[in-house]
Amino acid sequence: MKVQDIGSGYDREPSTYNKDLTEVGRGTPMGELMRRYWHPIGLAADAGATPRAVRALGEDLILFRDGQGRPGLVTARCCHRGTTLYYGRVEERGIRCCYHGWLFDVEGHCLEQPCEPGGGRIRDRIRQPWYPVQERYGLIFAYMGPPAKQPVLPRYECLEVLPPGEMIEADDSSIGSGGGVIVPCNWLQHWENIPDVFHVPILHGAFSGVQFVAQMGIMPKVRWELEQTGVKTISVRELDDGRVHYRITEATLPTLRVVPNPRVAEYCGVESLGWVLPIDDTHFRIYVAGRVKAKGDLGKKRSRMNGKLWDELSEEEHQKFPGDYEAQVGQGPITLHSDEHLATSDQGVAMARRLLQRQLDAIAAGRDPAGVSFDPAAPPVKFEAGNYIMDKSDAKVAELLNA
Numbered sequence: 001m002k003v004q005d006i007g008s009g010y011d012r013e014p015s016t017y018n019k020d021l022t023e024v025g026r027g028t029p030m031g032e033l034m035r036r037y038w039h040p041i042g043l044a045a046d047a048g049a050t051p052r053a054v055r056a057l058g059e060d061l062i063l064f065r066d067g068q069g070r071p072g073l074v075t076a077r078c079c080h081r082g083t084t085l086y087y088g089r090v091e092e093r094g095i096r097c098c099y100h101g102w103l104f105d106v107e108g109h110c111l112e113q114p115c116e117p118g119g120g121r122i123r124d125r126i127r128q129p130w131y132p133v134q135e136r137y138g139l140i141f142a143y144m145g146p147p148a149k150q151p152v153l154p155r156y157e158c159l160e161v162l163p164p165g166e167m168i169e170a171d172d173s174s175i176g177s178g179g180g181v182i183v184p185c186n187w188l189q190h191w192e193n194i195p196d197v198f199h200v201p202i203l204h205g206a207f208s209g210v211q212f213v214a215q216m217g218i219m220p221k222v223r224w225e226l227e228q229t230g231v232k233t234i235s236v237r238e239l240d241d242g243r244v245h246y247r248i249t250e251a252t253l254p255t256l257r258v259v260p261n262p263r264v265a266e267y268c269g270v271e272s273l274g275w276v277l278p279i280d281d282t283h284f285r286i287y288v289a290g291r292v293k294a295k296g297d298l299g300k301k302r303s304r305m306n307g308k309l310w311d312e313l314s315e316e317e318h319q320k321f322p323g324d325y326e327a328q329v330g331q332g333p334i335t336l337h338s339d340e341h342l343a344t345s346d347q348g349v350a351m352a353r354r355l356l357q358r359q360l361d362a363i364a365a366g367r368d369p370a371g372v373s374f375d376p377a378a379p380p381v382k383f384e385a386g387n388y389i390m391d392k393s394d395a396k397v398a399e400l401l402n403a
């Protein structure tokens with residue numbers, strides 16, 4: 001082969017992706033791992049008197065709230081003859097299928113079969129597949145895993161301890177247009193973007209102008225730490241006044257985004273949590289719960305590019321001012337791991353993948369994954385994430401600056 005032929009696109013090997021880390025359907029390794037944790041599948045207000053279609057971990061589900069106020073989550077296909085309960089009617093005791101009128105409660109028990117003799121003498125043997133749900137922080141969380149392994153729904157200190165005048169707000173803002181957006185790519189592309197902090201000064205600080213605040217455009221010194229339940233990223237930026245912006249972000253099992261405000265409105269611990277919900281292998285969405293001073297504040301954190309919101313941009317502006325949506329969806333429906341060239345600045349990405357692989361190995365060996373608790377009295381989970389102002393002389397800072 002002549003030297004100038006090396007690198008020709010013609011010669012490349014077929015591209016592949018890591019299925020174990022990305023695919024979330026039933027029976028897949030990651031699908032089983034994800035099913036060992038609670039995931040937000042809607043805002044509390046999404047559970048109402050009109051059946052709502054929800055897709056999570058590749059399963060089509062129906063969310064509703066019965067007349068007694070209990071939220072319910074059942075599979076969409078009616079267990080009688082398979083029409084969808086999306087066209088069902090929510091009643092006092094549950095959801096009634098439109099086709100032959102079977103009525104199911106929030107735990108899938110079949111309460112009525114109006115076409116059957118005696119109202120269905122063996123209806124007790126029928127169960128519409130269902131999943132447990134719980135409401136917290138304005139979100140509805142579902143557990144879709146083995147019943148015997150159902151962990152406690154975690155509490156998080158940053159959402160439990162509220163300074164005076166603050167409240168918790170939830171929303172389904174996302175990268176992109178914000179508000180209910182379904183992002184057409186694999187969930188891991190978003191989650192591993194959290195330890196990928198070097199994209200911040202480039203994508204958000206320079207390439208598309210200043211998307212957050214100018215100081216986030218400073219090239220940081222970075223250290224990553226692989227912990228039991230997450231990957232912690234410490235970024236240090238030297239400010240003009242001689243002090244240092246010390247920022248910690250965390251990507252935590254299973255899909256948590258523990259990222260302090262990139263607009264650095266104040267120096268404090270993390271104000272909000274995000275959960276990346278894998279809708280299926282090639283779509284995700286994000287739910288957020290955070291501390292706010294007034295209702296609607298969470299939605300105000302949306303970025304502007306070229307002075308506009310994402311959904312106001314023309315195609316040409318999307319090209320000129322790309323953000324997280326463009327970069328992550330731009331990696332394709334499932335990024336091709338075989339084609340990557342991970343570099344020094346990708347250590348955090350590699351750690352995030354290693355963390356997930358460890359949990360897959362734990363499950364394969366019959367152990368519980370990290371970060372699940374079966375103790376209802378367990379204290380709230382604490383995070384170190386936050387924006388802090390520090391002195392250069394601080395030992396932790398000096399160590400990073402001199403590295």
Ligand code: FES
Pocket residue numbers: 078079080081082083097098099100101102
């Ligand atoms: S298909 Fe639902 S009641 Fe028959």
Ligand SMILES: [Fe+2]
Pocket residue numbers: 193199200204324
């Ligand atoms: Fe980003």
